[in-house]
Amino acid sequence: MSDYQYDNQTVKGFIVSSIFWGVVGILVGLLISVQMWKPEMNFPPLFTFGRLRTVHTNILAFGLGVGAIFGLSYYILMRLVKRPLLFPKLARVQLYLFNVGILLGGVTLLLGMTQSLEYAEFEWPIDIAIVILWVMFAVNVFGTIIKRREEQMYISLWYIIATVIAVAVLYIVNNLSIPASLTKSYHLFAGVNSANVEWWYGHNAVGFVFTTPILAMFYYFLPKSTGIPIFSHRLSIIAFWSLVFAYLWTGAHHLIYTPLPDWIQTLGIVFTLFLIAPSWGSVINGYYTVGSDWSKMQTNYLTKFFLMGITFYGLQTVQGPTQGLRVVSQLIHYTDWVPGHVHMGTMGWVTMTTAASIYYVIPKIYNTEIYSEKVANIHFWFVLIGQLLFSITMWITGIQQGALWKAVNPDGSLKYTFLETLTRNYPFWQMRTVAGLIFTVGMLFFIYNVYMTMRKGKALASTTA
Amino acid sequence: MEEDLDNIEAFEAKDTGRKLPVGWLILFWGLIIWGVYYLVSYTPSISGWSQSKAYEDSVRK
Ligand code: HEM
Ligand code: HEM
Numbered sequence: 001m002s003d004y005q006y007d008n009q010t011v012k013g014f015i016v017s018s019i020f021w022g023v024v025g026i027l028v029g030l031l032i033s034v035q036m037w038k039p040e041m042n043f044p045p046l047f048t049f050g051r052l053r054t055v056h057t058n059i060l061a062f063g064l065g066v067g068a069i070f071g072l073s074y075y076i077l078m079r080l081v082k083r084p085l086l087f088p089k090l091a092r093v094q095l096y097l098f099n100v101g102i103l104l105g106g107v108t109l110l111l112g113m114t115q116s117l118e119y120a121e122f123e124w125p126i127d128i129a130i131v132i133l134w135v136m137f138a139v140n141v142f143g144t145i146i147k148r149r150e151e152q153m154y155i156s157l158w159y160i161i162a163t164v165i166a167v168a169v170l171y172i173v174n175n176l177s178i179p180a181s182l183t184k185s186y187h188l189f190a191g192v193n194s195a196n197v198e199w200w201y202g203h204n205a206v207g208f209v210f211t212t213p214i215l216a217m218f219y220y221f222l223p224k225s226t227g228i229p230i231f232s233h234r235l236s237i238i239a240f241w242s243l244v245f246a247y248l249w250t251g252a253h254h255l256i257y258t259p260l261p262d263w264i265q266t267l268g269i270v271f272t273l274f275l276i277a278p279s280w281g282s283v284i285n286g287y288y289t290v291g292s293d294w295s296k297m298q299t300n301y302l303t304k305f306f307l308m309g310i311t312f313y314g315l316q317t318v319q320g321p322t323q324g325l326r327v328v329s330q331l332i333h334y335t336d337w338v339p340g341h342v343h344m345g346t347m348g349w350v351t352m353t354t355a356a357s358i359y360y361v362i363p364k365i366y367n368t369e370i371y372s373e374k375v376a377n378i379h380f381w382f383v384l385i386g387q388l389l390f391s392i393t394m395w396i397t398g399i400q401q402g403a404l405w406k407a408v409n410p411d412g413s414l415k416y417t418f419l420e421t422l423t424r425n426y427p428f429w430q431m432r433t434v435a436g437l438i439f440t441v442g443m444l445f446f447i448y449n450v451y452m453t454m455r456k457g458k459a460l461a462s463t464t465a
Numbered sequence: 466m467e468e469d470l471d472n473i474e475a476f477e478a479k480d481t482g483r484k485l486p487v488g489w490l491i492l493f494w495g496l497i498i499w500g501v502y503y504l505v506s507y508t509p510s511i512s513g514w515s516q517s518k519a520y521e522d523s524v525r526k
Contacts, residue, residue, distance in 0.1 A: 082470045152473045219476075229478040235485055242493075262516050266507040270500040277493040284489055288481070326507075364469070412524075 003084035007074065008365045010088070013095045014071025015358055019447060021063025021102055022351075026443060028056045030436050037429040046110045054109045054121045060346070061119060061209060062130075063102045068354045069213040070098065070137060073160050075361055076220045077141060080157055081148035087140050094136040101129045113183045117198045119205050120174050124185045127175045134171065138164045155236040159216035162244045166208040174201035192259050200251035207247040210350050214313075215282055217357045218306060222289060225302040225360050231288035239281025246271045246278060253324035256333065265326075272324035279317035286310040301373040305356035305380060312348030312387075316341070331406070336425060337398025340391040347387040347439060355379070355446050362450055366457020375449045382442025389435035397428035 035041045035049045042048045074091060078084055085091050105126045114121040122130065141164050145157065174197055177185040187194045219236060223229055230236060252260060252268025286307065290296060296303045319341055322328050332338065363370050370376065404424070407415035509515045 079469070079471045080473070150471075150473065154471075154473050154476055223476050224471075229476050231478055231481050232484045232486075233477040233482045235489070238485070257516060262514075263508045263510065265516075266504060269507075270504050273503070274496045274500055277489070277496050280492060281489060284486055288486075289478075292478075 003088065004078065006088050007078060007085050007091065010085075010091045010095055011071045011075045011361065012365055013092075014067050014074070014098070015361065017095070017099050017102075018064050018067030018071060018354075019358075019450065021059050021067055022443070023447070024106070025056055025060035025064055026436075026440055028052050028059065030433065030440060032056055033429065033433045033436050037426050037433075045112070051110055051112055054114060055106055057119060058109060058121060059102065059106055061205065062105065064354075065209050065350065067098065067102075068358070069163070069209070070094070072217055072354070072357050072361065073137075073141065073163075073213060076156050076216060077144055077160065080150065080154050080220075081144055082150045083144065083148060085140055086143035086147055090136055091140055094133060094140075097129065097133055097136075101126065101133060104129070108183070115175070115177060115185060115187065117174065117187065117194075117201075119202055120171075120198065122175075123183055124175070124177055124179050125182060127171075131168075131172060134164075134168055138168065154220070155230070155233070155240060156216040156220040158237075158240050159212045159219070162240070163208050163213045163216070166204060166212070166244070166248070170201045170204050170208065174198060195255055195258070196252070196260060196264070199254040200248070203251040203254060204247055206345070207250075210345060211247075211313075212244070214309075214350055214353050217353055218282070218286065218310060221302070221353075221357045221360050222286065222306045225306070225356075226290065226293070226296045226300050228289050228293055228296065231285050231292065235281050235285050239278045239285070242281075243275070243278035246274050250275060250324070253329075256324070256326055256329040269324050269326070273321045276317060276321050280314060283310055283314035283317075301370075301376050302356050302359060305352055305359075308380075308384065309349050309353035309356065312344055312352065316345045316349060319344070331402040332398055333402075335398040335401040335405075336394045336428070337402070340394030340398060343387060343394070344391040347383065347390065351443075352383065355383075358450060362453050363457070366454060366460070368453065368457040368460050371449050371452035371456055375445050379442050379445035379449065382445060383439050384442075386435050386437070386439025386442055389438065390432055393428045393431045393435065397425050400424060 031041065031047075032049055032052050035052070045051075074085060105122050108123060108126060109121060113123045115123055120127075141160060145153075145161070176188040178188060179185040187198075189197050219230060249271035250268050252265050253272045256265055256269075258265075287310070290303060290307055297307070323332060323338075323341065359370060359376060401421055401424070404416045404421040405414075409415055504511075506512050507514050
């Protein structure tokens with residue numbers, strides 16, 4: 001077996017694991033969406049909303065997201081530096097440890113062990129495992145880049161490097177805590193400082209898990225699948241540096257109108273708005289690239305995935321900064337608007353782009369063609385409709401919620417009780433479950449297509465061997 | 466089986482590779498200028514604006 005084949009197996013392992021955790025996370029998502037309008041669907045103590053919500057977010061961010069990032073980054077890396085991984089065995093161990101870590105993480109969350117910091121719920125022993133995993137990843141990425149056989153570094157490599165460094169710094173700093181026992185610890189920072197560090201981490205988890213590695217995929221797989229080179233290399237580079245520079249200052253936009261000092265909030269908002277420019281640098285670059293030959297929308301089935309993905313990224317990166325403004329935040333903060341924003345990003349941008357990249361990679365690894373473009377097209381339309389329905393229902397009910405909360409009588413008292421504002425969400429929450437089901441059906445078509453492609457590839461390999 | 470390794474040239478358009486669209490440049494610099502304005506207007510030690518004052522004003526109305 002050649003070095004590349006061995007590494008390809010590792011890449012495939014990460015992709016399959018990522019899909020597996022994706023299924024788990026999405027099914028949990030469906031369940032919690034039902035629990036919000038049908039309380040009988042809570043099964044205490046393990047399967048209640050409070051615990052399952054953390055399972056949903058962590059399994060999808062770390063299992064689906066990070067799993068795909070590990071696998072696809074390695075795939076991109078090897079091809080751009082023209083050599084196999086420097087430490088192939090290490091990558092394989094990383095694959096096994098990754099799955100053990102996510103499993104343990106999920107189980108401990110079900111058992112109620114949590115640091116109570118959003119997206120950093122895993123308790124300290126799991127954190128240590130995650131840091132070890134990340135160091136393994138870093139060693140392989142940097143080692144392979146240092147020993148590269150191609151002098152020039154394409155933009156995707158820069159995005160991967162930024163991901164590796166930023167996630168390491170963010171994760172370690174925010175998880176600094178004082179263990180009280182094996183399963184309980186206290187954040188090293190207290191009060192407002194704790195909140196500030198947490199959201200510096202929280203927002204950059206979005207930036208360096210759900211943005212930079214996905215852009216690495218976008219910049220690599222879009223030209224690969226369409227055969228069109230990226231419109232402007234210069235624009236990609238300037239957008240990259242301004243993005244990584246600005247992102248790290250924006251966490252305070254999650255803490256508007258809180259005890260966090262006013263000047264920190266203001267500074268955060270300034271950088272938040274600035275982020276539109278680097279984000280749209282990539283959006284424009286993507287559009288001009290495909291724009292040089294629109295026929296690719298018809299002739300290559302992956303083009304629409306990438307274009308739709310970058311479109312949602314574009315919408316997300318206008319909506320996000322807008323939410324950071326004080327006037328907007330006071331209406332939509334704490335409402336269902338925010339999950340609407342979240343799922344446009346995670347379903348429309350992250351999952352769309354990642355799925356398309358996997359469609360590209362799996363046939364390459366098996367030296368075959370995709371099983372069915374038709375099934376891929378069905379997948380596309382289902383996830384698109386499911387996601388739009390999810391986001392739109394949440395935006396409507398979110399604005400309604402915010403408006404009802406703010407409504408006051410002439411004497412200054414509140415017009416609506418909290419319960420009144422809550423029950424109005426029910427029809428929208430029910431619609432969200434329907435939206436989730438449509439999205440899930442789409443993902444099942446995706447998984448079926450990937451599975452059949454792998455089967456076809458295996459059959460092919462055994463006849464030619 | 467041949468591995469398809471990449472040549473970086475294939476990723477970068479020759480004729481447009483160094484272009485920066487004007488609209489994008491306006492956005493970029495515009496947001497920086499807006500940022501300076503916003504920072505000055507909403508930093509308590511510069512403009513005197515503060516969250517609690519803004520709240521009191523809104524309640525008095
Ligand atoms: C069938 C698909 C899905 C359904 C039904 C679903 C459902 C939900 C529900 C009900 C919540 C809780 C909202 C709340 O507390 O008000 C939630 C939150 C969340 N979901 Fe999903 N989800 C799905 C897919 C995904 C995917 C694919 C991802 C990521 C890749 C994701 C990431 C998140 C995140 C990060 C949050 C936390 C949002 C916040 O704190 O504002 N979800 N989801
Ligand atoms: C320029 C880019 C972006 C900016 C400035 C931005 C801004 C924001 C803001 C201000 C909030 C807080 C809303 C509130 O609670 O009042 C938020 C929430 C969130 N955004 Fe974005 N967003 C951006 C892009 C993205 C992308 C690409 C994703 C990818 C999935 C994403 C995922 C999330 C998540 C998961 C939350 C919920 C955090 C929580 O648990 O409260 N955002 N975003």
